[in-house]
Amino acid sequence: MTQANANNKMVIKLVVIVFGMFGFGFALVPLYDVFCDVTGINGKTENTAAVYESIEIDESREVTVEFITRTNTGMPWEFRAQTTRMKVHPGELNTVSFYVRNPASTNMMAQAIPSVSPGMAALYLNKTECFCFNQQPLNAGAEAYMPMQFYVDPQLPEDISYFTVQYTLFDVTARAGDMKTKPNPYMVPQPESGR
């Protein structure tokens, strides 16, 4: 084998590594999500509705769940939980209502992103219904009470007796496109002639 051939072969191998590592950089994105899903260390909850069926309610245990709301920078909506703290039994179905109001003069679209702390608890928070599953449109000046229905998995580790669910509301109007396609199902009916 000549020197030039040996060099070329080696360069090809190294270039393959380079492209492989470039791909690996992007592969880190799904890997990160899988890793967080499996270990639950990121405090992300499932983005699909859980099914609630024949779960034994553990009356002997009481878990405190706290709800915090915030809006992202530049998001003008009012956003608060109607109940900020509740004691629940694992396995029991509960509902919390969240109030939103769009004070802006334009119709807007919002997306709520949940985060649970400690992150571990996210694996045991099952939501049968949540406003965070979908983008929420709201006309200018409109308000809505959005429900979130959940139960805590009785498998919740013994050492967790208190956890916090935080929702951050993001303005996604720009990426949502047409605003009129879907009215908000939770919207409070508006008086006809404005206010």
Add this chain to the structure above:
Amino acid sequence: MSKANEVIAPNVAAHHEDHDHHSHIPKGITRWLFTTNHKDIGTLYLWFAFIMFLIGGAMAMVIRAELFQPGLQIVEPNFFNQMTTVHGLIMVFGAVMPAFTGLANWLIPMMIGAPDMALPRMNNWSFWILPGAFLILLSSLFLEGGGPAFGWTFYAPLSTTYSGDSTALFVFSVHIMGISSIMGAINVIVTIFNMRAPGMTWMKMPLFVWTWLITAFLLIAVMPVLAGAVTMVLTDKFFGTSFFDAAGGGDPVMFQHIFWFFGHPEVYIMILPAFGIISQIVPTFSRKKLFGYASMVYATGSIALLSFVVWAHHMFTTGMPVYMEMFFMFATMLISVPTGVKVFNWVATMWRGSLTFEMPMMFAIAFIVLFTIGGLSGLMLAIVPVDFQYHDTYFVVAHFHYVLVTGAIFSIMAAVYYWLPKWTGKMYHTGLAKWHFWCSLVSVNVLFFPMHFVGLAGMPRRIPDYALQFADFNKWISLGGFAFGLSQLIFLALLIKACKKQGEPVSSQVWEGAEGLEWEIPSPAPYHTFETPPVVK
């Protein structure tokens, strides 16, 4: 290795035909534009790095002038942020990395007995795309809205949601810098694998060659990840993707994971060649063999491997679970073991040696002492509970400037003082060199040591203004900074004199205790060396 002997010979002959006579050196600007000579390209890299060092240094002067006293005096906060950002980018990608690549170009072929780098044309390209990259980056400062102002770590969403349009220029310039580094690294690896002289076995290679080989593998492993990260920033900002945008299902914390997966090996890319340089210099002026050669090689390898599993120590305050903090804390502390092996080996090499203190040795000893200070403050930062206090304070700034300025940059200066006579054939002006050393040594400590104190007292990084109680220390820091900046002009004067070939002629060995193939060829090193490979016994 007898096989290598057979394969090198025909290449040498081919090389001869390219340049009809081997003493013929092209003249004028085209010599530098079209050169494929490893020595020319090494020189280009080193001058480029030095110019970038001065430009990045000028930005540091702006930062220190603003911080000389509390309040906003000289620059707008947004411009201040651009200065901290571009200062970091230029020093990392424009000064330290090209300087090491320049040294690799000059020295690796001479140290392993090769006639040139393995891929000389690619070598030309990997240098000549660099000035373009930095032109793009620097010109973005003059655009409306200014250049990048999100810190050299370009954390999302600062670099996506809250950045200016010049972010696109930043992304492209980082792409080009990355391609340049990757091409340089591929060249180094192929050269070292395929072009060693007969008898130059792996465990006979000089440590500078070893450390650069490992650095080159780190480069091809992580520079593509950086390219991926900046690409994601680009598409998030301009093309509506949501890699780092929580509203679209992404995660800004993931940016930090991807960035530091590149970023931590990157800091070893900037220090492993320095370890190699010091391991060349200390034995020469101790007139002893390097203590623990094999352990140096294995320590370098272990540091490189460990560098891939410690990245999250930059992110202790992002809300990681305790067991992950523990893992990254202990993995980080583990790195101090092979690093400690190196420091003790250098000290053991000096132990009972016949020491003399020429300029390279002065810088090498300063490196060992000051790099160790930087290493120990790094160990402090690795401790999770105290990191919650130190995080994003000037303590961090003090730490990484001790390892990068008095570490990496002092090692580069040591290397220049060590090999410059070999390159020019003349001894440089030692009077100026002494002035440069002592002024730099004193001022660099006035500059960076008090940063530990203001950091522990709670002064945050990357701010143009600060609370009154930090005023005295900041005045000292700024004075040290100005003095350190001016000291580098002495270095500039010395280098200009050296390039004009002023000074006493030197022998081929240059230094009494120097050993290695590069000291067996004449000084100045001829344009073409080792066209017939030497035999290493």
